[in-house]
Amino acid sequence: MGSGTLVVGGRKIASRLIMGTGGAANLEVLERALVASGTALTTVAMRRVDAATGTGVLDLLRRLDIEVLPNTAGCRTAAEAVLTARLAREALETDLVKLEVVADERTLLPDPVELLDAAEQLVDDGFTVLPYTNDDPVLSRRLEQVGCAAVMPLGSPIGTGLGIRNPHNIEMIVAEAGVPVVLDAGIGTASEAALAMELGCDAVLLATAVTRAADPERMATAMRLAVEAGHAARHAGRIPRRYWARASSPDRDD
Amino acid sequence: MQVWINGAGHELPAGARVAAVLDVLGLPGRGVAVAVDGELVRRADWPMTPLAEGARVEVVTAVQGG
Numbered sequence: 001m002g003s004g005t006l007v008v009g010g011r012k013i014a015s016r017l018i019m020g021t022g023g024a025a026n027l028e029v030l031e032r033a034l035v036a037s038g039t040a041l042t043t044v045a046m047r048r049v050d051a052a053t054g055t056g057v058l059d060l061l062r063r064l065d066i067e068v069l070p071n072t073a074g075c076r077t078a079a080e081a082v083l084t085a086r087l088a089r090e091a092l093e094t095d096l097v098k099l100e101v102v103a104d105e106r107t108l109l110p111d112p113v114e115l116l117d118a119a120e121q122l123v124d125d126g127f128t129v130l131p132y133t134n135d136d137p138v139l140s141r142r143l144e145q146v147g148c149a150a151v152m153p154l155g156s157p158i159g160t161g162l163g164i165r166n167p168h169n170i171e172m173i174v175a176e177a178g179v180p181v182v183l184d185a186g187i188g189t190a191s192e193a194a195l196a197m198e199l200g201c202d203a204v205l206l207a208t209a210v211t212r213a214a215d216p217e218r219m220a221t222a223m224r225l226a227v228e229a230g231h232a233a234r235h236a237g238r239i240p241r242r243y244w245a246r247a248s249s250p251d252r253d254d
Numbered sequence: 255m256q257v258w259i260n261g262a263g264h265e266l267p268a269g270a271r272v273a274a275v276l277d278v279l280g281l282p283g284r285g286v287a288v289a290v291d292g293e294l295v296r297r298a299d300w301p302m303t304p305l306a307e308g309a310r311v312e313v314v315t316a317v318q319g320g
Contacts, residue, residue, distance in 0.1 A: 020319070021319060021320065022318050022319040023318075024318060030318070043319065044316040044317065044318065044319055044320065045316070045318070045319025045320055046287075046314045046315070047314060047315070047317045047319075048261075048314055049313045049314060049315045057316060057318050058285055058316050070316060071319060071320040073320055083289060083292060083293075083294065084314075086287075086294040087287035087288075087289060087294060087312075087314050088287070088316075089287075090294060090297060091285055091314065091315060092316060098320060100320075
């Protein structure tokens with residue numbers, strides 16, 4: 001995709017760093033991190049209301065003028081994910097959904113069969129679907145074919161900070177995709193966010209790397225700069241790799 | 255009659271509507287959504303939709319996550 005503004009499902013998104021809100025110690029820490037990240041789109045989860053649940057995170061995003069991206073975290077089946085997406089659309093008045101359908105608690109890896117089923121149902125129901133997917137070029141293609149507005153392959157499992165374990169797969173996804181590719185999950189530090197962009201991703205989605213860093217605000221700044229740097233480098237046209245050295249100074253005169 | 259609201263049993267008058275659940279929880283309608291027995295009930299339908307004995311009502315909102 002292009003080098004101008006990120007566009008997802010017809011919406012212009014002013015930052016290529018999409019944030020999550022999970023893991024922050026409190027709302028003050030989260031606010032400083034979100035501001036430092038420069039993000040324009042940020043995820044929330046849907047859970048049962050109880051006495052302790054406020055509307056704090058929604059109020060915060062509204063105040064910071066950050067668009068809300070509800071997710072279907074915790075869903076194991078297409079049916080659960082579809083209901084959760086519908087509840088989110090009703091509660092938050094947005095047709096955007098980060099579709100997550102994971103197979104088990106240990107890996108939190110997407111269940112591809114349930115994911116594709118849910119994606120198709122939600123597209124048919126008018127949602128703008130951003131699926132969290134495996135780093136599988138074939139599944140990414142299928143998700144695009146059923147009408148997803150983006151594909152969001154993982155770098156490594158959620159919360160691991162293991163970076164991008166299969167850069168070649170990410171490159172293949174980018175090479176084939178006609179919708180934005182968002183590297184989602186696994187980022188641990190800034191160089192990995194930059195790598196995602198250098199591989200051609202259109203955006204990076206991360207939460208844990210910032211919210212559980214010792215200094216979330218500082219790490220959010222690092223991630224913002226890394227995403228900008230990686231994006232610029234991708235579109236600056238890097239030099240080819242060479243086997244042997246090539247002098248960068250003129251030959252000596254003697 | 256008894257209904258289950260977010261997993262907890264509550265006594266509601268027979269014929270209570272979905273809107274009554276928000277009153278029980280002391281919630282404003284903003285920022286929440288309701289499912290009854292696994293189906294979304296749109297906000298506009300809360301005042302008209304009756305609850306049956308034993309209905310399983312889920313009331314959700316956005317929290318930090320993802």
